[in-house]
Amino acid sequence: MAFHEVRFPADLSFGSVGGPERRTEVVTLANGHEERNTPWAHARRRYDAGLGMRSLDDIAALIAFFEARAGQLHGFRWKDWSDWKTGLPSGVPVFDDVELGRGDGATRAVALRKSYVSGGVAYHRPIAKPVAGSVRIGIDGQELREGVHYAVDTATGVVTFTEPPEAGLRITAGFEFDVPVRFDTDRIATSVASFQAGEVPDVPVVELRL
Structure with a gap:
């Protein structure tokens, strides 16, 4: 198969x-x-x-x-x-729709996910099939450029940074995805x-x- x-x-x-x-x-x-x-x-x-x-x-x-x-x-x-897609159904994905994690100064790869939040409880759904060209990534409130600062594997949902994000910096994303x-x-x-x-x-x- x-x-x-x-x-x-x-x-x-x-x-x-x-x-x-x-x-x-x-x-x-x-x-x-x-x-x-x-x-x-x-x-x-x-x-x-x-x-x-x-x-x-x-x-x-x-x-x-x-x-x-x-x-x-x-x-x-x-x-x-x-x-x-991340964010509201009526909107378009933006680079800070969902937090992917925090940098540690060493790790270059991070997996995409979508967060569902209700009543103070959050569920993080792994996303393995993002739509090509739709993924937007940010670090510490600043949007990055695909092909310059990061690359996206649309077959696995893994984002690989050119340089590992510094420790403590917030990594965010917005994107469309398939199931x-x-x-x-x-x-x-x-x-x-x-x-x-x-x-x-x-x-x-x-x-x-x-």
């Missing part, structure tokens, strides 16, 4: 349904209290690509993409239209008659752990 650095057609993923999934184990004790635990550090996202199909041409594009990925065999990029996924089925059932009647195929997609 392999990962193909190609995005599922964004116009077809628009209108799809999906989002994050967590796994929580709940044990009810004899006294009625609960113990809750999770074996997952990060959520896993699931989508239904079939809901984005609007014409027979869309179905043809879906089948071509499915065949090129050999069904479930190869992963690919997916644009989650509800969560595809690494694969088809969660080896079969796509389509019917011209049913599609024209308003029925769409069921095309499950699931996030990959990389």
Whole structure:
């Protein structure tokens, strides 16, 4: 198996349904209290690509993409239209949307992440598939230049600085990103008659752990 650095057609993923999934184990004790635990550090996202199909041409594009990925065999990029960039959905990514960490004077590489903050609690989601050309990086409130001060590996989400950031300096970023996924089925059932009647195929997609 392999990962193909190609995005599922964004116009077809628009209108799809999906989002994050967590796994929580709940044990009810004899006294009625609960113990809750999770074996997952990060959520896993699931989508239904079939809901984005609007014409027979869309179905043809879906089948071509499915065949090129050999069904479930190869992963690919997916644009989650509800969560595809740092900062607010109505805004554009800026270099200080999210803090990546602090410099230590020796480390040159830092991984991208997105932070979700609510009620004083923060969850940091690793981002492995940033969109090329969208990543903006800053150190201590000053924006840097890609290709001069840093390089971005869009296949892993790792930013490598030309010089290691000095100790204590705040490293920030803003960017767009895709979700690494694969088809969660080896079969796509389509019917011209049913599609024209308003029925769409069921095309499950699931996030990959990389």
